[in-house]
Amino acid sequence: xxxxxxxxxxxxxxxxxxxxxxxxxxxxxxxxxxxxxxxxxxxxxxxxxxxxxxxxxxxxxxxxxxxxxxxxxxxxxxxxxxxxxxxxxxxxxxxxxxxxxxxxxxxxxxxxxxxxxxxxxxxxxxxxxxxxxxxxxxxxxxxxxxxxxxxxxxxxxxxxxxxxxxxxxxxxxxxxxxxxxxxxxxxxxxxxxxxxxxxxxxxxxxxxxxxxxxxxxxxxxxxxxxxxxxxxxxxxxxxxxxxxxxxxxxxxxxxxxxxxxxxxxxxxxxxxxxxxxxxxxxxxxxxxxxxxxxxxxxxxxxxxxxxxxxxxxxxxxxxxxxxxxxxxxxxxxxxxxxxxxxxxxxxxxxxxxxxxxxxxxxxxxxxxxxxxxxxxxxxxxxxxxxxxxxxxxxxxxxxxxxxxxxxxxxxxxxxxxxxxxxxxxxxxxxxxxxxxxxxxxxxxxxxxxxxxxxxxxxxxxxxxxxxxxxxxxxxxxxxxxxxxxxxxxxxxxxxxxxxxxxxxxxxxxxxxxxxxxxxxxxxxxxxxxxxxxxxxxxxxxxxxxxxxxxxxxxxxxxxxxxxxxxxxxxxxxxxxxxxxxxxxxxxxxxxxxxxxxx
Numbered sequence: 001x002x003x004x005x006x007x008x009x010x011x012x013x014x015x016x017x018x019x020x021x022x023x024x025x026x027x028x029x030x031x032x033x034x035x036x037x038x039x040x041x042x043x044x045x046x047x048x049x050x051x052x053x054x055x056x057x058x059x060x061x062x063x064x065x066x067x068x069x070x071x072x073x074x075x076x077x078x079x080x081x082x083x084x085x086x087x088x089x090x091x092x093x094x095x096x097x098x099x100x101x102x103x104x105x106x107x108x109x110x111x112x113x114x115x116x117x118x119x120x121x122x123x124x125x126x127x128x129x130x131x132x133x134x135x136x137x138x139x140x141x142x143x144x145x146x147x148x149x150x151x152x153x154x155x156x157x158x159x160x161x162x163x164x165x166x167x168x169x170x171x172x173x174x175x176x177x178x179x180x181x182x183x184x185x186x187x188x189x190x191x192x193x194x195x196x197x198x199x200x201x202x203x204x205x206x207x208x209x210x211x212x213x214x215x216x217x218x219x220x221x222x223x224x225x226x227x228x229x230x231x232x233x234x235x236x237x238x239x240x241x242x243x244x245x246x247x248x249x250x251x252x253x254x255x256x257x258x259x260x261x262x263x264x265x266x267x268x269x270x271x272x273x274x275x276x277x278x279x280x281x282x283x284x285x286x287x288x289x290x291x292x293x294x295x296x297x298x299x300x301x302x303x304x305x306x307x308x309x310x311x312x313x314x315x316x317x318x319x320x321x322x323x324x325x326x327x328x329x330x331x332x333x334x335x336x337x338x339x340x341x342x343x344x345x346x347x348x349x350x351x352x353x354x355x356x357x358x359x360x361x362x363x364x365x366x367x368x369x370x371x372x373x374x375x376x377x378x379x380x381x382x383x384x385x386x387x388x389x390x391x392x393x394x395x396x397x398x399x400x401x402x403x404x405x406x407x408x409x410x411x412x413x414x415x416x417x418x419x420x421x422x423x424x425x426x427x428x429x430x431x432x433x434x435x436x437x438x439x440x441x442x443x444x445x446x447x448x449x450x451x452x453x454x455x456x457x458x459x460x461x462x463x464x465x466x467x468x469x470x471x472x473x474x475x476x477x478x479x480x481x482x483x484x485x486x487x488x489x490x491x492x493x494x495x496x497x498x499x500x501x502x503x504x505x506x507x508x509x510x511x512x513x514x515x516x517x518x519x520x521x522x523x524x525x526x527x528x529x530x531x532x533x534x535x536x537x538x539x540x541x542x543x544x545x546x547x548x549x550x551x552x553x554x555x556x557x558x559x560x561x562x563x564x565x566x567x568x569x570x571x572x573x574x575x576x577x578x579x580x581x582x583x584x585x586x587x588x589x590x591x592x593x594x595x596x597x598x
Contacts, residue, residue, distance in 0.1 A: 026105040027113025028057050034118050035098050036060055036067075039077050041121055042128055042228070051178055055120050061110045068106040071099050078349040082341045086314075088353045089230050128228045129171050132266025134159070136246060137175070141262035142203040144179055144252050150396055151252040153204040156188065156197040156245045157265070165240045166270040167216070169231040172223035173264040174250075180261060182350060184249040185221035186213035187240065193247045204250075208394065211450065213247040216240070218278030220315050220404060224350040234270040236278065236408075251396065276408060278312060279419050282426050283327075283369040284402040286433030288392035290321065295376040299401045301429075302368040306421060307414035309365075310358035313406040314340050319399050320347045320381045321390065324372040327403050332364040339367075340403065347381065347396070358408065369403040392436045427458055445471045449484060461492035472501075479509035486515070490522050498522050513542035517549035524552060529559045547578040551586050554593070563597040566590075 026032070036044075036054050044054035054060050060067065070076040071094055079093050094102075105111070138155045174180035188194070192210040199205070215221060216238035220229070248263060285299040316325045327340030339359065361367075375387050383397055384390075390399050409415035434451035438444065452467035468485040475481050486501030502519035506512055520535035533556045539549040550573035557566040570590040574583065 025111060025113075026101055026108055027111050028060065028105065029113035029115050029117055031101050031113075032060065032105050033057075035094070035102065037118055037120055039092070039094060039098075042123075045123065045126070057112050057117075061112075064106040064110040068103040071102050074099075078346075078351075080342045080344065080346060080349055080351070081353065082338075082343060085338050085341045086353065087356045089356055090354075126173065127171055127266055129169065129231060129266070129268060132171065133269040134161075134267040135264060136160075136267070137262055137264040138203055138248075140203045141175075141260040142250075144254060144259045144261055146257055147254050149254075150181075151206070151254070152249060152395065153206060153252060153261075154193070154197070154209060154247065154249045155204040155263075156193040156247055158194070159240065159244055159246055159267075161240055161242050161244070163242055165242075166234070166237040166273055167240050168234060168237045168268045168270050169229055170221060170268070171228055171266040173266075174223070174261075175263040176259055176261045178255050179252050179259045180263065181251040181253045181348070183223040183251070183263065184209075185223065185265075186247040186249075187216055187221075188213040188245045188247050189241055189243065191245075194245050208446070209247060209249060211453075215280060218280055218406065218408075220280070220313065220352050220406065222315075222350075222352070224348075229352050230354060231268055234272055235275040237270040237274045239274070240267075277412075277415060278406050278408045279309075279415055279422060281367065281405040281407055281422050282402050282429070283367065283405070284371075284400070284429065286392045286400075286429050287436055288373075288390070288399045288401060289436070290373055290375040290390040290399060292387040292389055293376050295374045295378065297373040297375060298370060299373075300368065300370050301403075302366055303422070303425060304366045305361055305363055305407075305418065307409050307418050308363050309361050309407040309409050309414075309418065311339065311355065311361055311405060312358050312408055313352055313354040315350075315352045315404040315406075316340055316342065316345075317350060317400060317402040317404070318345060318347070318371060318373075319396050320383050321373045321375050321379060321399055322347075322371055322401065323374045323379070324370075325403070326370045327405075328368050328370075329359070329361060330366040330368065332362055340369075361407075367405060369401075371401040371403075373399065373401075391440050392433055393440070424458065427454055430454055431458075442470075443474060445474045445481075448474070449481075452484065452488065456488060456491065461488060464488045465492055465494075477508060479505045479512055479515070482508065483512065483515050483518070486522075487518060490518065495522050495526055499526075511542055513539050513546060513549070516542065517546060517552060520549070520556065521552040524556050524559065529556060532556045533560070545576055547573045547576040547582060547586070550576070551582065551589070554586075554589065558589075558593055558596070563593045566593045567597070 040054050043050040044052060046053050077094065079091065136157050136159060138157055142153055144151060172183055186209060190212040192212045196205050196207060219238045246265060250261065250263065252261065281303060283301040283303060285301060288299060290297045314327060318325065322345040325340060325342040325345050329337045329339050375382065375390055377385055377387055392399060409418055431451055431454045434447055434454065438447050448467040448471045452464040455464035465488045468488050471481045472485050482501050482505035486498045486505060489498035489501055499519065499522055502515050502522065505515040516535045517539035520532045520539060523535065524532035536549055536553040536556055539546060540553060550569055554566045554569040554573065557569060567590060570586050570593065573586050
């Protein structure tokens, strides 16, 4: 038996020895370059978002130990979602074998090896998605000073689009990867953002995005390092109207030196209109208030789908103190499915996670989110030490907690049902956010005005009046502040107070056409027809293209029995662009004038 064991041992040794003897040395050319070129070069290239390039042997060799360390810890390539959650586009983490290869190469002296290198990925002028149909950028670079704190800068970039255009996606280049941390991107069909930009003597402006700067219907826009969202199919493209501005908010982290920043954005078009429109759902809390030292502060939110829908993509967002991000689909059959789970949230690595194949969610599915924050000194990412009380807010020292879902309903009717519900839900949460910011800065008149408009949008007139009254108290010489207050008072049915507010607006700006028009309509509702006619006629003299004032004037003429003038004034109004609801009112009233005409 002892002889048999000895022979067996020799047998094993005889076959295992050559395998170790013939083991090949790990080299850059054969083993490492294919990994780096496939998984790293999209960011680590000249002009890319990463702080250094990894496209040559010398560039990679100098950082061999660093590469081995950050890949072994899976800090790089960045992919924060827990394994087994979802199947997302671009979800291609390094394998254990690839990580071991990089570690062995660094430990073995980072040898180059012989033979030809694999080709570096072909990136036409640095564009990962191919050549864009349109490339835009701010006309002038912004100079970031060597300051001690982060900066935010918003740019309104004119889009030279003269007809309705359909967009399959964008690719964002930061222009200076050393300091651009991330970008929020919206579309503004109005001149609001452009006016704020033009009013600032420097390129861009420091402040908040106006509410008119929005995501395109059903689509996320934004950028974080390494993020290049794949182009959507043509049938899911979004519509870009002529005259729109691309609004880009940059989060800038100073490098210690004066830096020039000029981002560049490529747009990719479709030659046919979309046939399907997604819907965006935002879950989260804008009432965040985290006490100093609190290590486990939790926010939760949920929404139940009123229709069948497909989940196309998901985007989490929070700031420095978030630690764990969780999103769950609770299906009607009682089962649950994690659709997002990050146990080590990092503000530096945010992403839009697009599913390779849509996830079908039947009607009655409850989508929920739960975020956990650590505002203690033990959180190495806490930007304030010692910890301070933290409120919801849009700057990085504040906190946020959003989980965005891109959903696709099965029909336009279902989409409208879901969109209406979601809009109301998100507006209520936006109100909470503005109220939170006003607790921090109660003298911010713009916040008072914005939240008042939101309250009016959901029919809550009492708080709308309260906030407009606060604006008037803070800026009593502003005609617009008194006008806004009068409008809210009128909608609240407080007509005598509305008259006083409109008169105050006109005293401060005698040629205020809108104030004359609204004052005339309030007086008409009070039965003061003579005074109403005077102010409505003045409103039309000042602005002949105001359909609402023309409608009010027609009603005033009818009230005194001048039906021919009422019909003529209605016809003038109907020749002007106006909301559909107002047009229906004018048409209905005009028919009544015809019937009552002698």
